[in-house]
Amino acid sequence: xxxxxxxxxxxxxxxxxxxxxxxxxxxxxxxxxxxxxxxxxxxxxxxxxxxxxxxxxxxxxxxxxxxxxxxxxxxxxxxxxxxxxxxxxxxxxxxxxxxxxxxxxxxxxxxxxxxxxxxxxxxxxxxxxxxxxxxxxxxxxxxxxxxxxxxxxxxxxxxxxxxxxxxxxxxxxxxxxxxxxxxxxxxxxxxxxxxxxxxxxxxxxxxxxxxxxxxxxxxxxxxxxxxxxxxxxxxxxxxxxxxxxxxxxxxxxxxxxxxxxxxxxxxxxxxxxxxxxxxxxxxxxxxxxxxx
Numbered sequence: 464x465x466x467x468x469x470x471x472x473x474x475x476x477x478x479x480x481x482x483x484x485x486x487x488x489x490x491x492x493x494x495x496x497x498x499x500x501x502x503x504x505x506x507x508x509x510x511x512x513x514x515x516x517x518x519x520x521x522x523x524x525x526x527x528x529x530x531x532x533x534x535x536x537x538x539x540x541x542x543x544x545x546x547x548x549x550x551x552x553x554x555x556x557x558x559x560x561x562x563x564x565x566x567x568x569x570x571x572x573x574x575x576x577x578x579x580x581x582x583x584x585x586x587x588x589x590x591x592x593x594x595x596x597x598x599x600x601x602x603x604x605x606x607x608x609x610x611x612x613x614x615x616x617x618x619x620x621x622x623x624x625x626x627x628x629x630x631x632x633x634x635x636x637x638x639x640x641x642x643x644x645x646x647x648x649x650x651x652x653x654x655x656x657x658x659x660x661x662x663x664x665x666x667x668x669x670x671x672x673x674x675x676x677x678x679x680x681x682x683x684x685x686x687x688x689x690x691x692x693x694x695x696x697x698x699x700x701x702x703x704x705x706x707x708x709x710x711x712x713x714x715x716x717x718x719x720x721x722x723x724x725x726x727x728x729x730x731x732x733x734x735x736x737x738x739x740x741x742x743x744x745x746x747x748x749x750x751x752x753x754x755x
Contacts, residue, residue: 464526466493467505471523474513546740548577553741554590555582555603557684558704559725563619564603566752567745574744578737584683587657594730600738604726606659615728616742619749621701623667623721624713626687628694631712638717642672648696649675650687660723664699667721701725703753725749 469479470490480487498505505519515523542548555564560582568580585593587607593599594613609615625639633639649668654661668675679696681687687698692710700713701723727745729738 464497464530466490467497468523468526468530470494470506470513471515471519474515476513542577544736546578546736546738547575549735549737550579550581551600551735551737551741552593552598553580553582553601553603554585554593554599556584556586556590558621558701559603560584561705562703563725563745563749563753567741567748570748571741571744575737575740578740580741586652586682587660588655590728594728597730600733600735601727601729601741604728605657605723606663607726607728608659609728612731613728614731615726616746618725618727618745619753620722620724621703621753622715623664623699623723624702624715626691626698626700626704626711626713628691628697629710629712630694631697633714634712636714638715640671640717641668644673644697646674646676648677648679649673650679650681650690650696650698652682652684652687653680656682663723667699671716671721 466479466483466489469482470476473479473482476487476490480490483490494506501522503518504516505522507514507516539548553564564582568582571578571580583593583599585599585602587602587604590599590602590604591607591613594602603618604615607615625641625644627634627639633643651661651664675696679690681690684700684704687700688708688711690696691698692708699716702713702715703725704713727742729742
């Protein structure tokens with residue numbers, strides 16, 4: 464096809480051969496084979512002139528469109544191979560959605576605007592199920608162990624803080640011991656939504672002398688914080704959680720400061736340059752913007 468287009472442009476076999484960097488005999492042979500394959504002449508040839516037949520003119524236009532599409536396809540494929548083009552499905556819930564996920568997506572958009580990422584707010588358990596079924600490409604988890612089918616990498620360590628009603632007696636304290644909150648109602652998510660992180664918080668409370676009067680369950684951090692604002696209890700959240708209203712406040716936990724590790728996870732069988740770029744970006748953003 465490219466041999467024919469060169470001849471059609473130059474209307475001269477010798478100049479077409481020079482343009483292509485091959486011998487004139489090679490160009491003549493390729494044109495002959497093409498015409499034999501098509502079953503009709505594309506060129507008129509005399510000792511002094513080369514021209515296009517009507518069929519050749521139509522074929523030239525079609526070839527130019529086809530080559531343009533082929534070049535575009537090659538560019539798109541190169542972008543996909545470089546992780547610059549494609550679609551990814553991301554899951555997260557709670558604190559990651561308020562700060563680090565938006566920061567990752569901003570960085571990703573600046574370097575790969577052709578990479579589309581859809582975001583779903585999901586519990587840890589729902590993310591694990593979606594990853595297992597192939598309905599999610601990447602998730603942000605806590606207290607989750609890797610398995611044969613799941614790659615899990617630590618992304619960043621965060622301090623845990625107490626979220627109190629703004630009018631709580633300890634709201635203005637520089638730090639609070641958890642035993643100072645004994646008998647308080649603890650607002651948590653259902654254990655089924657993320658048992659590893661749930662157990663981490665409950666064990667921390669037990670170790671630090673916080674024996675909640677009751678555990679009030681709420682399905683997401685927005686609802687949990689709303690219950691705290693209404694004076695229904697307290698909650699413990701990662702320090703990166705920052706979508707608090709004026710009716711609540713975050714108070715550091717007295718040393719030794721407890722921490723939780725945010726993890727990034729994806730299917731071990733996934734081979735996606737776009738996913739690799741997202742994971743690399745997540746690690747860089749966590750290191751540069753959130754490393755404490």
